[in-house]
Amino acid sequence: MSDYSPGQRWISDGEAELGLGTILGCDFRSVTVLFGASQETRTYSSRQAPLTRVAFGSGDRIQAAEGWSLTVDDSKEVDGLIVYIGEDDRGELRELPEAQLADTMQFDQARDRLLTGQVDRNDWFDLRFRTLHHFHRIEQNPALGLAGPRIDLIPHQLYIADEVARRHAPRVLLADEVGLGKTIEAGLILHRLLLTGRAERALILVPASLTHQWLVELLRRFALEVTLLDEQQSQAHGEANPFEAGQLVLASQDWLFANPRRQAQAEACDWDLLIVDEAHHLEWSDELVDPGYACVERLAAAVPGLLLLTATPEQMGLESHFARLRLLDPDRYHSVERFREEEAHYVEVAEAIDAIERLPGGAGDRERVAAVIDEPDSLALLETLANGEAGAAQRSAARDQLRDQLLDRHGTGRVMFRNSRRHVGGFPERRLHVARLALPSSYRRVLRRLERDEDYLDELLIETGLDHPEVLVYLDTMYRALADDPLNTEPWWQFDPRVTWLLERLADTAAGGFADDKVLVIAHDRETAQGLAEGLRVLGGYHAPVFHEGLSLVERDRAAAAFADEEEGCQVLVCSEIGSEGRNFQFCRHLVMFDLPLHPDQLEQRIGRLDRIGQRHAIELHVPVFEGSPGEKLLRWYRDGMDAFSSPHGVGSEIFTAFGDALADALLDDESLAEVIEETRALFESRLAERDAGRNRLLELNACRHERAETVATAIRELDEDRALPRYLDQALDIFGVDSQELGGGLLHLQPSPQMLDGLPGLVKGEEGFSATFSRRRALARDDVQHLSWEHPLLREMMGRILDGTMGNTALALLKHPSIPAGRLMAELVFRTHCPAPRRLHLNRFLPPTAVRVLLDESGASLTDKVSFTGLSKNLQKVKKAMARDLIRSRHDQLRELIDRGESEAERELSSIVEAAQRRMRTELDGELNRLEALALHNPAVRDDELQALRDERSALDAAIDGARLRLDAVRVIVTVGEETR
Numbered sequence: 001m002s003d004y005s006p007g008q009r010w011i012s013d014g015e016a017e018l019g020l021g022t023i024l025g026c027d028f029r030s031v032t033v034l035f036g037a038s039q040e041t042r043t044y045s046s047r048q049a050p051l052t053r054v055a056f057g058s059g060d061r062i063q064a065a066e067g068w069s070l071t072v073d074d075s076k077e078v079d080g081l082i083v084y085i086g087e088d089d090r091g092e093l094r095e096l097p098e099a100q101l102a103d104t105m106q107f108d109q110a111r112d113r114l115l116t117g118q119v120d121r122n123d124w125f126d127l128r129f130r131t132l133h134h135f136h137r138i139e140q141n142p143a144l145g146l147a148g149p150r151i152d153l154i155p156h157q158l159y160i161a162d163e164v165a166r167r168h169a170p171r172v173l174l175a176d177e178v179g180l181g182k183t184i185e186a187g188l189i190l191h192r193l194l195l196t197g198r199a200e201r202a203l204i205l206v207p208a209s210l211t212h213q214w215l216v217e218l219l220r221r222f223a224l225e226v227t228l229l230d231e232q233q234s235q236a237h238g239e240a241n242p243f244e245a246g247q248l249v250l251a252s253q254d255w256l257f258a259n260p261r262r263q264a265q266a267e268a269c270d271w272d273l274l275i276v277d278e279a280h281h282l283e284w285s286d287e288l289v290d291p292g293y294a295c296v297e298r299l300a301a302a303v304p305g306l307l308l309l310t311a312t313p314e315q316m317g318l319e320s321h322f323a324r325l326r327l328l329d330p331d332r333y334h335s336v337e338r339f340r341e342e343e344a345h346y347v348e349v350a351e352a353i354d355a356i357e358r359l360p361g362g363a364g365d366r367e368r369v370a371a372v373i374d375e376p377d378s379l380a381l382l383e384t385l386a387n388g389e390a391g392a393a394q395r396s397a398a399r400d401q402l403r404d405q406l407l408d409r410h411g412t413g414r415v416m417f418r419n420s421r422r423h424v425g426g427f428p429e430r431r432l433h434v435a436r437l438a439l440p441s442s443y444r445r446v447l448r449r450l451e452r453d454e455d456y457l458d459e460l461l462i463e464t465g466l467d468h469p470e471v472l473v474y475l476d477t478m479y480r481a482l483a484d485d486p487l488n489t490e491p492w493w494q495f496d497p498r499v500t501w502l503l504e505r506l507a508d509t510a511a512g513g514f515a516d517d518k519v520l521v522i523a524h525d526r527e528t529a530q531g532l533a534e535g536l537r538v539l540g541g542y543h544a545p546v547f548h549e550g551l552s553l554v555e556r557d558r559a560a561a562a563f564a565d566e567e568e569g570c571q572v573l574v575c576s577e578i579g580s581e582g583r584n585f586q587f588c589r590h591l592v593m594f595d596l597p598l599h600p601d602q603l604e605q606r607i608g609r610l611d612r613i614g615q616r617h618a619i620e621l622h623v624p625v626f627e628g629s630p631g632e633k634l635l636r637w638y639r640d641g642m643d644a645f646s647s648p649h650g651v652g653s654e655i656f657t658a659f660g661d662a663l664a665d666a667l668l669d670d671e672s673l674a675e676v677i678e679e680t681r682a683l684f685e686s687r688l689a690e691r692d693a694g695r696n697r698l699l700e701l702n703a704c705r706h707e708r709a710e711t712v713a714t715a716i717r718e719l720d721e722d723r724a725l726p727r728y729l730d731q732a733l734d735i736f737g738v739d740s741q742e743l744g745g746g747l748l749h750l751q752p753s754p755q756m757l758d759g760l761p762g763l764v765k766g767e768e769g770f771s772a773t774f775s776r777r778r779a780l781a782r783d784d785v786q787h788l789s790w791e792h793p794l795l796r797e798m799m800g801r802i803l804d805g806t807m808g809n810t811a812l813a814l815l816k817h818p819s820i821p822a823g824r825l826m827a828e829l830v831f832r833t834h835c836p837a838p839r840r841l842h843l844n845r846f847l848p849p850t851a852v853r854v855l856l857d858e859s860g861a862s863l864t865d866k867v868s869f870t871g872l873s874k875n876l877q878k879v880k881k882a883m884a885r886d887l888i889r890s891r892h893d894q895l896r897e898l899i900d901r902g903e904s905e906a907e908r909e910l911s912s913i914v915e916a917a918q919r920r921m922r923t924e925l926d927g928e929l930n931r932l933e934a935l936a937l938h939n940p941a942v943r944d945d946e947l948q949a950l951r952d953e954r955s956a957l958d959a960a961i962d963g964a965r966l967r968l969d970a971v972r973v974i975v976t977v978g979e980e981t982r
C-alpha cells in the first residue's frame with residue numbers, strides 16, 4: 001500500500017526552495033507532486049522519493065491559501081489527509097485541511113525544517129556553527145578588506161587605505177610620488193568599501209594605455225573582476241545602457257571624454273565611487289575647461305565617493321591642481337586666492353609641530369605652539385606638556401594627541417595624501433650618464449642659421465608647423481617636418497648619432513653596457529619612437545617593440561608583454577612620452593631618454609616607470625645629447641637648475657611656470673642660459689626649503705601615521721597566520737565538494753570534484769581548478785598562485801552561502817555516553833542576532849551576526865556551560881536520514897517545547913550583546929564625530945555633508961542595533977544510544 005494519497009502535502013528534501021508540494025497522483029511505481037509556488041511538477045520513484053511529509057503539531061502557526069493563519073491546537077485524519085484544528089487570527093476555532101495550506105509557506109527556518117523532518121548532514125551543522133563563529137570574528141577585525149589583497153604590507157599604503165576607507169563617501173586626491181603605489185591604494189580602498197558593503201558600484205576611468213594594466217592588477221592583486229567597456233562592447237548592448245553591464249566598470253578616459261552620448265549614459269547610472277587615474281590631465285583654467293575635466297566634474301557632482309590619482313598634481317599648473325581639489329569638495333575649494341593664502345600659514349603650523357616635540361622646552365617653543373591653537377582641549381594639552389611636573393607617560397600621550405590635533409585641524413591631509421621617497425625610504429639610487437655626441441650636419445645647418453639670423457626662427461616655425469621651443473629641442477622632428485628640403489633625403493635615423501650610440505651600447509658587454517640587460521627608451525614624439533625602432537631594426541637587426549598612443553590597446557599590451565617576458569622577451573622597448581605613462585617597468589634598470597621632455601613633471605613621470613616599488617637595482621639614466629645643442633642646454637637646466645635626475649622634488653611645476661619662457665629663449669644662447677640656470681637654482685632652493693618647512697612637512701606628517709599603519713599591518717599579519725583558516729577551509733572544501741591536494745612548498749591545488757556544488761568562484765566542474773597558498777610571501781612571488789585568506793572570493797562565497805541559506809541548519813546525531821541512558825534527547829540550539837540595516841552602514845563592524853548557543857537536555861535543563869560545542873561535536877555519530885526523520889516524528893512535541901524553552905534561555909543574552917554593540921559603536925563614532933567637529937572649526941576641508949552623514953549614520957546605527965533580535969539559526973537533535981545501537 002502506498003504511503004502517498006492525493007492532496008497530501010510533502011516537501012522535497014533536495015529542493016526545499018520549490019516550496020510546499022501537493023501529491024497529484026501515485027501508483028506503486030511513481031508519485032507525482034505539484035509544487036504550486038514554483039509552478040513545477042516532479043515525478044519520483046515511489047520507493048525512494050526524496051520527500052518528507054509535512055505534518056504540523058500543536059503550537060505551530062500555519063497559513064491557509066486564502067490568506068488567514070491558524071495556530072494549531074490539534075489535528076485529525078480524514079481519508080489519509082490531515083485536518084488541522086486551532087484558532088485563527090481572530091481567536092475563532094477553525095479547521096484547515098492540509099490540501100488548503102498555502103503553497104508559498106516557507107520552510108527555510110530551522111524550526112520548520114526540523115519539525116517537518118528535513119535534516120541535514122551532521123558535519124554541515126558543524127560547519128555552519130564554525131562559519132558563524134569565524135564570520136563574527138573577521139567582520140570586526142580592524143584589517144577587514146585589507147588582508148586579502150596580494151600585496152606587500154607597505155605602511156604608507158595601509159595607512160592611507162585605512163584612513164580613507166573608513167570615511168563616509170571618501171573624496172580624496174591620492175598624490176604619492178610616482179611609483180609609490182597609488183593604484184594599490186585605490187584598489188585597497190575599493191576592496192575594503194566593497195567588502196564592508198559601503199560601496200557596490202564603481203566606475204574607474206584611466207588613460208587608454210592603462211586599461212589593461214588596471215584590469216590585470218585588480219584581478220591579480222585584489223581578485224576583483226571588472227567589466228572593461230569600450231565602444232565595441234557598448235554597441236553590443238544596443239539601446240541598453242552599457243554602464244549597467246557590471247558592478248565595477250573600467251573605461252578609457254580617451255574614449256569616454258570624446259563621446260558625449262556615452263558620458264550621458266555613464267552619468268545616468270548610480271555609482272558609489274568614481275576613480276580617475278592620471279588626473280593631472282584634467283585641465284582647467286578660467287579660459288579653458290577641457291572636455292575630460294567637464295565630464296569628471298559632472299560625474300563627481302553625482303557620485304558620492306571620488307578618488308583622483310596623480311603623482312604630479314601641479315603638472316598642468318596650480319590652477320588645475322586647485323580645480324581638481326574643487327572636484328573633491330566644491331564648497332571648500334572655491335577661491336584660488338584663498339587657497340594660496342592658506343598655504344602661507346603652513347610653515348607656522350609645521351614649526352609648531354616641531355616645537356611640540358621639544359616641550360616643555362623654552363618659552364619660544366611654547367609660544368610657537370600657542371600661536372596656532374585656540375581651542376580649550378588643545379590648550380589643556382599644551383598646559384600638560386609645558387608643565388615639567390607631569391609624568392613621562394602623561395606627557396608622551398599629550399604630545400601625541402596635540403600633534404595629531406594640529407595636523408588634523410590645520411593641515412591639508414584630509415583631502416590630499418602625498419608620500420615621497422625621501423619620507424618612505426628604501427628606494428634605489430638614481431645615476432645619470434650623459435653621452436655627448438657630435439651634432440650631425442643636417443641638424444647643424446638649421447641651428448647655425450638660427451644663430452646667425454634672428455628672423456629665421458619665425459620662418460622655421462611657419463615652415464615646420466611646430467611650436468617653440470619644441471622645434472629646437474626635437475631636432476629629428478624638425479628635420480622630418482622639413483621634408484621638402486632637397487637636402488633632407490634620408491631618414492633621420494640613418495645619420496642621427498644617437499641611434500648608432502644606442503646600438504653600440506646594446507651590444508656592449510662591458511660593465512655598464514646594456515648587452516645583458518633590458519633597456520627602456522623614451523622619446524618625446526611618437527614618430528621619433530617609430531623611426532628609432534626602424535633604425536634599430538635596419539641598422540642593428542634589433543626587434544624593438546614600440547609603445548605609443550597611436551597603437552590599439554591590444555598592440556600596446558602585446559608590446560609591453562614582449563618586453564616584460566624574462567626568458568624570450570626583447571631587450572629594448574621604445575616608448576613615446578604619453579604612451580608609457582603609469583606603466584610598470586620596474587623589472588628594468590636602464591632608462592634611455594632619447595630626448596628630454598620640456599616639463600620637469602614629465603621628466604619625473606619618465607623616471608617613475610623604473611623607479612617604482614619592486615625596483616631592486618640602482619636606476620641608470622642615460623641621456624644622449626648633441627654637443628652645444630638646445631637639447632644639451634635643456635639637460636643642464638634640469639641637472640644644474642633643479643637636480644631633476646637625482647630625486648623627485650615636487651616643485652617642477654612652479655619652476656616651469658616661472659622659467660619656462662626664459663628657458664625657451666635661452667636655448668640658443670649660452671650666456672642667458674647660465675643666468676636662467678642660476679635663477680632657477682635660487683628659486684628651486686628657496687621653494688624647496690619653504691615647502692619642506694611648510695606644505696611638504698605637513699603632507700608628509702599626514703601622509704602616513706606610523707602607529708596606525710603598524711596597527712593595521714599587525715592585524716593583517718595576525719589574520720595571515722590565523723591557524724583556524726586552513727582548518728576551516730579544509731572542512732568547507734570537503735562539504736562543498738572541492739578536492740584539495742598538497743603540492744608541497746606550502747602550495748595547495750583546489751579542484752572541483754564531480755559532486756561539487758555549482759557556482760563557486762574560480763572552480764568549474766570538469767576544469768582543473770587553481771593553485772593557492774596561505775602564505776602572502778609565496779603568493780607575491782608567484783603570479784599563478786592565489787592568496788588564500790578569509791577575504792578570498794571562494795571563502796566569502798562559501799561563508800555567504802552557508803549564512804544566507806539553510807545549509808546545515810538542522811541535524812540529528814547520536815551520542816554514545818556511558819553515563820547517560822539510551823534514548824534520551826538533547827537539543828543543541830544556535831540562535832543568531834538579526835539586525836536588518838542598509839548594507840552601507842556596515843553594521844557588522846559593531847554587531848556582526850552573533851551566535852548564542854543553548855544546549856538543553858530533554859527535561860529542558862541547560863547544559864550549555866557544562867558541555868562545549870567542540871567537546872560534544874567530536875563525540876557525535878551520524879545517522880541515516882530516514883532514521884533521523886522517524887526519530888523526529890516520534891519526538892515532535894517534545895522538540896517543539898525544547899525549542900521554545902531554548903528561545904527564552906537565549907533571549908536573556910540579547911540585552912548584553914546589544915549593549916556591548918552600542919558601546920562599541922558609540923565609542924568609535926562619538927570619538928570620530930568629536931574629532932571632525934573640532935577639525936571643522938579650523939580645517940574647512942571637513943565637509944558639512946561628511947559631518948551630517950556621520951551624525952545620521954550614528955543615529956541609524958543606534959536604531960538598528962536597538963532593534964536587534966535573536967532568531968533560531970540552527971538546531972541539532974542529539975539522541976543518546978546504548979553500546980549496541982547504531
Ligand SMILES: Nc1ncnc2c1ncn2[C@@H]1O[C@H](COP(=O)(O)OP(=O)(O)OP(=O)(O)O)[C@@H](O)[C@H]1O
Pocket residue numbers: 150151152153154157176177178179180181182183184185310311581582583584608609612613614
Ligand atoms: N604593496 C605592494 N605590494 C606589491 N607591489 C606593489 C605594492 N605597491 C606597489 N606595488 C607595485 O609597484 C608598482 C607601482 O605601483 P602603482 O602602479 O600603484 O604606483 P603609482 O603610484 O600608481 O604609479 P604612477 O605614479 O606611475 O601612476 C606596481 O607595479 C605595483 O604593482
